[in-house]
Amino acid sequence: MTVLQERPDVEPAVRAQTATAPPAVPADAWVNTSDHKRLGLLFIYAALFFLVASGLSALVIGAQQASPSLGLAVSRFDRLYGLHSQSGILLFLTAIWIGLATYVVPLQVGAGRLALPRLSAMGFWTYLIGGATLLVSYLTGQVNGLGITQSSPLAPIPGGADSATLLWIVSLGMIAVGFLFASASLLVTVAGLRTDGMTVLRVPAFSWATLVASVVTMVATPVFLGGLVLLGIDQRFGGHLLASTTPGSLGIWQRALWLYGRPDLYLLTVLALGAASDIVATHARRPLLEHRVALIMLALLGALSLGSWVSNARTTHAVVVPTYTALMAGVVIPLGITVLMWLGTAAKGRPHFHVSLLFVAGAIGLWVIGAANALGAALHHVDGIGGTSSWIAGNVHTVVVGPPTLIAVGAIYHWAPKMWGRPLRPAAGGLVALTLFGGFAATGLAYYFLGYNGVPLGQTADITSYQKGLYALAEIGGVVVVLGVLILLADLVMAAGPRRDTSGTAADDPYQGLTLEWATSSPPPPWGFDSVPEVRSAAPLYYLRHVADGMSPGSMSPGSGSPGSGNPGSPGSGSPADASAAAITARAGRP
Amino acid sequence: MTTTTVPTAPTAANPSQLALPSGQRPRPRNLLNIGVLVVVTGGVALFTTLIAAYVSIGHAAKAWPPGGVTLDVYTGNMLAITALMSAVTVEWASYAVKKGDPAQGTWGLLLTAGFGAGFLLLLWQLGSKIGFGPGSAKIGPFAVVFFAMLASSGAVTLLGIFALLMVLARVLGHQMTDTNSEMLRAVAWYWDFVVVAWLAVFSAVWLFT
Numbered sequence: 169m170t171v172l173q174e175r176p177d178v179e180p181a182v183r184a185q186t187a188t189a190p191p192a193v194p195a196d197a198w199v200n201t202s203d204h205k206r207l208g209l210l211f212i213y214a215a216l217f218f219l220v221a222s223g224l225s226a227l228v229i230g231a232q233q234a235s236p237s238l239g240l241a242v243s244r245f246d247r248l249y250g251l252h253s254q255s256g257i258l259l260f261l262t263a264i265w266i267g268l269a270t271y272v273v274p275l276q277v278g279a280g281r282l283a284l285p286r287l288s289a290m291g292f293w294t295y296l297i298g299g300a301t302l303l304v305s306y307l308t309g310q311v312n313g314l315g316i317t318q319s320s321p322l323a324p325i326p327g328g329a330d331s332a333t334l335l336w337i338v339s340l341g342m343i344a345v346g347f348l349f350a351s352a353s354l355l356v357t358v359a360g361l362r363t364d365g366m367t368v369l370r371v372p373a374f375s376w377a378t379l380v381a382s383v384v385t386m387v388a389t390p391v392f393l394g395g396l397v398l399l400g401i402d403q404r405f406g407g408h409l410l411a412s413t414t415p416g417s418l419g420i421w422q423r424a425l426w427l428y429g430r431p432d433l434y435l436l437t438v439l440a441l442g443a444a445s446d447i448v449a450t451h452a453r454r455p456l457l458e459h460r461v462a463l464i465m466l467a468l469l470g471a472l473s474l475g476s477w478v479s480n481a482r483t484t485h486a487v488v489v490p491t492y493t494a495l496m497a498g499v500v501i502p503l504g505i506t507v508l509m510w511l512g513t514a515a516k517g518r519p520h521f522h523v524s525l526l527f528v529a530g531a532i533g534l535w536v537i538g539a540a541n542a543l544g545a546a547l548h549h550v551d552g553i554g555g556t557s558s559w560i561a562g563n564v565h566t567v568v569v570g571p572p573t574l575i576a577v578g579a580i581y582h583w584a585p586k587m588w589g590r591p592l593r594p595a596a597g598g599l600v601a602l603t604l605f606g607g608f609a610a611t612g613l614a615y616y617f618l619g620y621n622g623v624p625l626g627q628t629a630d631i632t633s634y635q636k637g638l639y640a641l642a643e644i645g646g647v648v649v650v651l652g653v654l655i656l657l658a659d660l661v662m663a664a665g666p667r668r669d670t671s672g673t674a675a676d677d678p679y680q681g682l683t684l685e686w687a688t689s690s691p692p693p694p695w696g697f698d699s700v701p702e703v704r705s706a707a708p709l710y711y712l713r714h715v716a717d718g719m720s721p722g723s724m725s726p727g728s729g730s731p732g733s734g735n736p737g738s739p740g741s742g743s744p745a746d747a748s749a750a751a752i753t754a755r756a757g758r759p
Numbered sequence: 760m761t762t763t764t765v766p767t768a769p770t771a772a773n774p775s776q777l778a779l780p781s782g783q784r785p786r787p788r789n790l791l792n793i794g795v796l797v798v799v800t801g802g803v804a805l806f807t808t809l810i811a812a813y814v815s816i817g818h819a820a821k822a823w824p825p826g827g828v829t830l831d832v833y834t835g836n837m838l839a840i841t842a843l844m845s846a847v848t849v850e851w852a853s854y855a856v857k858k859g860d861p862a863q864g865t866w867g868l869l870l871t872a873g874f875g876a877g878f879l880l881l882l883w884q885l886g887s888k889i890g891f892g893p894g895s896a897k898i899g900p901f902a903v904v905f906f907a908m909l910a911s912s913g914a915v916t917l918l919g920i921f922a923l924l925m926v927l928a929r930v931l932g933h934q935m936t937d938t939n940s941e942m943l944r945a946v947a948w949y950w951d952f953v954v955v956a957w958l959a960v961f962s963a964v965w966l967f968t
Contacts, residue, residue, distance in 0.1 A: 283790050352797045360790045390801045394808030397907045409816065409903040416819030417900075420812050 202285035203694055207292055208271025209587065209664075211263050211350075212580070214296050216657065218259035221303060223650045225252040230643030234636065236628045243310045249626065250315045251306045253427065253564075258343055259299045261569060262432065264576045265439045266291075266350045269378040272583055273354055275685035276375045278363025278703065280696015283356035291349030298342025305335035312403065316340070317428070321410040321421040322403065329403035337400045341393060348389050355382035363684070365703035369460055372683040372706070373449075374579075376463050377442020380470035381435040388431040388474070395424025423477045428564065434473030434499065436572035438466055441506050443579040444528045448510040450582070450679050451525055452517030455707035457509045465502035465509075472498050500539065507532055522679065523597035527578025530605035531571035537609060538567035541616045550619050558627075559619025565645075566612030574604050577656060585674030588663045589691045596659040603652030610645030614638045682707035795945040799952040802915060806956045809911060810963045813904045823968065824901050834885045835965045838878060839958060845874035846954040849923070853947040859937040861930050868927040871950065875920040878957075882913050908960045912953075919953045922946045 198206055225248040232240040240248075274282055282288050305311060309332030312322045325333075358371060358379040371379065398420065402409040410417045422429050449456045456462050475495035510528070519525075541562065544550075550559045577600060584592045618638050623631060628639070677686040687709055688697045705711040817823035824830060852867025886909045926946050929935040935943055 284794050287794070348801060352794065352801070355797050356790060356794045360793050386797055386801045387804050390804035391808045394805045394812070394907070394911070397809070397911060398812060398903060401907055401910070402903045405903070409900040414816070414819075414900055416816045419815060424808060424812070 202282070202289040204270050204274045204282045204285065204288065205587075205692065205694075207282075207285075207288050208267045208269075210292055211267025211270055211295075214292075214299065215260045215264035215267060216653075216660070218255045218263070218299055218303075219653060220657075222252050222256035222260055223646070223653055225249075225255070226646045227643075227650060230639070230646045233626075233628050233639040234643045245626075246313070247306050247310055250311055250317055251303070253317045254302065254315065254340075255299070256569065257427065257433070258340075259302065261436055261572055261576070262347060263295060263299075265381075265436060265572070266347060266354075268443065268576065268579050268583070269354055269374070269381075269439070270350065271587060272685055273375045273378050274357055274361070275586070275688065275692060275696065276372045276683050277358055277361060277366060278684045278697065278700045279357060279361035280688075280692070280700075281361070282353050283359075283361050284353040287349045288353040291346045291351075291353065293346075294342050294349065295346030298339045298344075298346055301335060301339035301342060305332050305339055308332040308335060311336045315427075316425050319422060319426050319429070321412055321417050322399070324406060324408065324411040325403065326406060328406055333403055334400070337396055337403065341396045341400070344389050344393050344396065347385065348393075351382040351385040351389070354378050355386065358382075363700050363703055365708075369463060370703060370706045370708075371463070373445035373456065373459070373462055373466065374439075374442040377438050377445075377466050380442075380466050381438050384431055384435055384438075384470050384473055391424050392430060392432075395420065399425060428560070428568075429476055431473035431476050433568050434469065434476060436568070437499075437503070438469050438473070440531065440572040440575040441469065441503070442466055443582075444531065444575050445506065445510065446683065447522075447524050447528060447575075447578060447582045449513055449517075449707070450681050450683075451522045452514045452519045453680055454513060454517035455682060455705070455710055457512040457516065459706040462506060462509055465506050469499060469502040472502070497542075503535065507535070520679070522582070523592075523594040523601065524578040524582035526598055526601035527574045527581070527604075530601050531574040531578075533605060534566050534570040534574070534608055534612070537612060538563060541566070541612075544616070544620065548620050557619040558615045558623045558625050560615075561625055562612045562615030562617075562619060565608055565615065570604075570608035570612065573608070574601065577601075577604065580656075580660075583685070584663060585678050585690045586685055587691060590663055590672045590674050591678065592659050592663050596655055600652045600656045600659070603648050603655065607645045607647075607649030607652060610648065611642045612645075614642035614645065618642075677709070680709075680713070682710045684708060789941075791941050791945040792948070795948050799949065802952055802956060805911060806908075806959055809904065809908050810959060813908065813963055816900050816904060817968070820900065825899055828901055830965060830968070831885060831888060832965065834881055835961060838881050838885070839961045841874050841878045841881065842954040842957045845871050845878065846951055848874065849947045849950045853940070853943050856930060856935055856940045856943050857937055861933070861935070864930050864935075864943070865927065868923055868930065872920050872923045872927065875916055875923065875950075875953075878916055879913060879920075882909050882916070885909060886913075905964065908964070912957050912960060915953050915956060919946075919950050922949060 198210065201207060201210075228240070229245065229248050229252055232238050232245055270282070270288060274280055309330055312325060312329055312333045315322075315336065322333075358375050362371065398409060408414065410421055412418070427433075445456055445462055472495070475498070541559075545559055550557050580587075581592050581597045584590070615638075618635060621632075621635055621638075623635055631639075674690045676688065676690045678690075679686070681687075684697075684700065684703070685692075687701050701708055701712055705715070848867050848870040852864045852871060855861070855863035855867055886906060923946060926935065926943050929942065
């Protein structure tokens with residue numbers, strides 16, 4: 169397996185000839201790869217595949233809830249519910265963020281490669297096989313209860329669990345190990361492979377968020393793995409430890425295994441905030457208002473994510489218990505300050521509209537809806553946190569899943585020129601942003617109001633016509649989300665598919681970017697960078713463009729590099745390399 | 760995925776091209792050690808979870824260990840002693856290679872791997888006495904947590920033995936010298952974690968129960 173591809177010693181004239189006709193990449197180059205760019209794309213493609221599985225199961229669930237006369241058996245409903253929630257959160261959302269980080273972070277820190285590339289490759293394949301096994305486990309039979317999406321332990325099975333449940337436990341273990349490997353590699357990359365001059369406080373927001381998320385993952389995921397080891401042994405031999413009748417079992421379940429009680433869910437928000445910070449700053453054409461404060465807020469949110477274990481110490485009325493309320497509400501502080509920082513950055517910068525900003529705006533909208541309903545839950549004394557009310561389904565769609573999904577897709581639109589060498593279509597992106605926002609908002613609000621009406625999670629019998637209407641609204645929201653996903657997939661296929669010519673090729677630095685990923689070609693060469701600019705600030709390219717050569721920020725032309733030129737340093741392009749030639753120092757390696 | 764970059768020759772008009780290519784960067788020497796520290800952090804979290812579960816369930820139970828369960832003190836002690844001896848030999852191996860004595864390093868690694876194999880056999884013997892299986896009278900919360908700790912110890916030990924043998928092959932192949940022993944240091948740190956993890960389990964189960 170080739171870990172690193174060396175920069176080839178090819179004459180410029182020869183490279184110019186080959187630039188217009190990229191050779192086909194053999195399939196085994198993807199299977200054997202440990203190149204961070206290919207691994208990142210593999211993670212993203214696999215995550216989108218699992219998103220389709222999650223979306224389709226959501227449609228069937230919603231249809232059954234809106235029309236109970238469909239007659240879906242309870243066991244099948246539970247099976248689909250587990251499949252939807254686990255494939256949606258673990259297999260799609262977590263994986264797509266790891267994919268984005270695997271692609272972008274090594275470029276942002278100027279490394280051009282992962283610190284432990286084989287570990288990342290092992291992480292991807294373990295995740296993929298684990299994900300496929302999870303789907304098979306649900307096809308094989310009924311996984312015991314609702315799995316890790318219920319707040320109370322699984323029921324004991326006399327004589328031992330069936331193959332579906334054991335397969336499900338093994339698959340979750342594989343997925344967790346896969347994420348652990350990928351996170352460890354990313355952590356070491358940011359900690360040990362930062363380029364010259366990139367101090368800890370100069371790390372770009374998304375890379376910093378990745379570092380924070382990886383640190384918490386290294387602490388939290390082994391806890392989940394430990395819980396799975398206990399669960400696997402327990403279920404295999406009849407369920408004696410985690411039976412609801414065993415004193416103390418509830419605490420182990422809720423702290424180690426319950427899906428909604430894991431810090432990992434908050435980490436999705438950490439990563440989303442980090443990516444959105446970079447997106448906003450890039451399109452505002454200026455560094456974040458207070459870069460250091462942004463990093464501190466991300467770290468604070470990561471630390472607060474560990475509070476999710478404490479918050480599940482009570483299963484009822486958790487939202488009105490002061491200690492737990494303070495821990496949960498504390499999340500609002502870093503979230504709110506970061507959003508305010510985005511607004512300030514946009515106000516003081518020279519914002520240029522890009523479709524990825526629509527996704528960020530949609531995520532802010534969902535957070536506002538979630539915050540309003542958190543107050544509503546306190547006023548109505550809703551049993552939301554314990555998982556007994558439909559309110560929690562609203563909160564999961566509006567706060568936990570919706571905003572990170574929107575920003576993940578926005579990040580794909582933002583970094584698409586780098587990933588595929590051509591931008592995605594802005595019109596399609598706008599449509600995707602609107603459908604995802606509308607769909608998540610409709611589904612979330614429907615479940616919130618079902619919660620206020622006292623409808624327990626999943627109850628479809630003995631409900632009023634008003635409540636049936638709310639279920640129908642949730643189903644419509646689900647359909648709209650699936651529609652958005654289909655548009656996204658079509659857009660991606662067109663961008664990533666085979667190309668006949670170089671038309672539509674993205675410039676190397678299409679946004680006058682701030683961070684180092686925009687200092688290499690689009691897409692980057694296998695070796696990452698031909699040369700890495702010296703880093704003297706948190707926005708190194710901005711520094712080089714506006715400060716190093718004494719130019720005022722307003723004197724730069726908005727374009728950067730002619731499309732198709734593929735050369736960040738072409739004369740007159742206004743690219744950072746061109747504007748700051750004197751500041752770019754030669755570097756033949758890390759110290 | 761290929762690049763479309765078309766570099767131009769360095770000129771006075773375009774001095775940015777004077778920036779030298781980064782070339783193949785040497786691997787920073789401390790990366791493996793950082794990686795092992797990260798892995799060890801995860802391992803510590805795993806064993807903390809299992810021990811916390813053991814303690815938590817034990818506090819809630821009327822009797823702990825439950826009636827009818829006798830802890831095998833002899834095997835437990837032998838496991839702890841074996842683990843401690845292996846920690847000494849792995850440090851000996853690391854020190855010897857760093858001082859340029861691959862022969863002693865080889866012996867140190869062989870002994871550590873041997874202690875590791877012995878440790879696994881003892882774990883197997885201990886686990887087989889728990890009495891798992893349908894119809895077993897001893898099965899219960901204690902057996903589940905105890906077996907989970909044994910299985911986790913066995914898994915991390917097996918991984919450690921694999922890493923030791925990989926390093927041993929490199930020492931024998933003269934690929935690991937006094938100036939290039941980063942991997943051996945990293946493996947030694949990992950092995951130290953394996954030992955400490957077992958000592959934590961030993962303390963929770965035998966000393967403080």
